[in-house]
Amino acid sequence: AFISIKDIVMYHKQLETDSFADLPSRVTKNCSFVVFDRSGQQLYSSSREIDEKISFDLTDFILDYADGSWYSVSENITSDGQKTYIVMLKNHDSSGNEVVLSFCLLDENYHITRGNLFSGKGQLTENQFNVVKGSFSREQTIQKYSYQTTEGEERILISVCPQMSNDEYARMIEHTQKIWYFALPMVLAVIMIEALLFAKKIKKSIVHINTAIHSYQSKDKFEVDQSKIPYEFLSIVDNFNDLLGWMNDLQHEKENMYKENRQMIADISHDLKTPLTVIRGYAKALSEGRVPEEKKKKYLDIIYEKSMLSADLIDSLFDCVKMEHPNFKLDLQEVDLCEYVKEVLAERYNEIEENGFDIDVQIPEETIPLSIDKNLFKRLLGNLLNNSLQYNPPGTTIFVSLKQDKKDVVITVADNGTGISPELADDIFKPFVTSNNARSSGKGTGLGLTITKKIVELHGGSISLCQDNSNPNLKTVFIIRLPKHNPC
Structure with missing residues (x-):
C-alpha cells in the first residue's frame, strides 16, 4: 500500500501534543519524518537518515500539501x-482552472536566469531542485505539513515516503517479469519486421528534417525542400518550420x-545615486558642523529637493509596476471630456504662467462623453505638461486641443520649444529615455512618458510623437487617440 503524509496527519492529536513517539510503527516503518519549530529548531526525527538529509532551509521549497x-x-x-528547466507554481482559481502564480527559468546548473519564483535566490542546490520536483530520491516523495500545537506553537513536519511499499514494489516487478517472459519474444519479432519494412522509408523521409535541425543548431541558414518530403510528413514539416520561427522570435525577445532590463537597472542606479550622493555629502557636512550658519538653510533646502526627486522616482517606478500587473483595473467614470480637460488645465494655469510659459487651448463648446479613470487621466495630462515645462525655455507656448471624429476622440498636446532630437524620438516612450542634459540636471524621472503611454493603452487608446508635423511652428507634438466606446 502507498504511504504518504496523510497517514501521519491522521494522528493529529499526537502531533499537536508533540507525542511523536506514540505514532504507530506501521506509519513510521516506511515513511520517515522530521519536525521543526518556527525558529528552525529540530524537535524530532524518526530516523538517522532523514536527520542527516533534511535541513530546515529546505522547507521554503516544499509546498504545504493542504495548500493546493x-x-x-x-x-x-x-x-x-x-x-534548461521551466518551474511554475500553479493552483486552481475559483472556476477550477489551472493558473500560474509565478515562475522561473533555470539553466542546467540550476542558476535562476529569469522569473519571480524563489525571489532572492540566485541558484538552487540539487537537493532543493529535487524537492521542487517533489521527488527526494528516485523512489521517495517529500511533503510538508504546517500546523499548531494545542498550546498555539507553530510546527513544520517534513515527510519522506516511498512511492509504494517494498512488498508492493516486489510483487509488481515479479508480475511484470512474468508478463515479459511471454510477451518479449513476440514484441521483438514484431519490432524486427516493422523495422525491416519501414526503416528505409522513414530514414529517407526525415533526412531533410534532420539536416535542418543540425543547421539550426549551428545557426546556419536552411530551408526544407518540401518536394522531397512524402505527403504524410508535410504537416510535420510545416509545424517544424513554425516551431523554429517561434523559437527564433522567442530568442530575440529574450x-x-x-x-532592456540591464539598461533599466543601470538607469535606476544612476538616477538614484546622484541625489542620494548629494544628500549624503550635505548631511555629513551638517552633522560635522562644517557648514556656516548662513548656508545651513541652503544646504537643508538642497537635501529636501534631492529627497523629493528620489521619492518621485520611486513613486514613478511603483506606478509603472502597479499598472503592469495583470489584475490592475481602471476606476472608470463617465465624464464630459471637454469640461474635464478644461478643469485640469485650469489647475495648472498659474504654474504655467509663473514659469514664463504661455498656453493656447482649443476645446470645442460641446459635450464629449467618455469613460475614464479621472486620477490616471489627470496624471496623463500632467505628465505631458511637465514634459513641456521641464525641457523648454521660458517663453515657450504650450498648445492643447481636443476634437472628435467618427471613431475616436483626439487630444493634441504640443509646444513650440526646442523639440525632441531624432535619436530620442523612436524610443521616447521607453523608461529613462531623456536627453543627457536633462539627466545631468536632475530634471524629471525619465518615466513620465512611459507612464503616460501605459495610461493611454489601459484606456484602449494610443499615443504617438508626431515627427511629420504640418505646422512648422510646433516642435513637439503628442497625439492621443481614444475610442469613443472604451474597450477597457
Missing part, C-alpha cells in the same frame, strides 16, 4: 544543446528583454 498549490517542472533543450 503545486510545482510544474519541464525540461527543455535550447538550440545550442543546453538543458535577448531584447535582457538588454
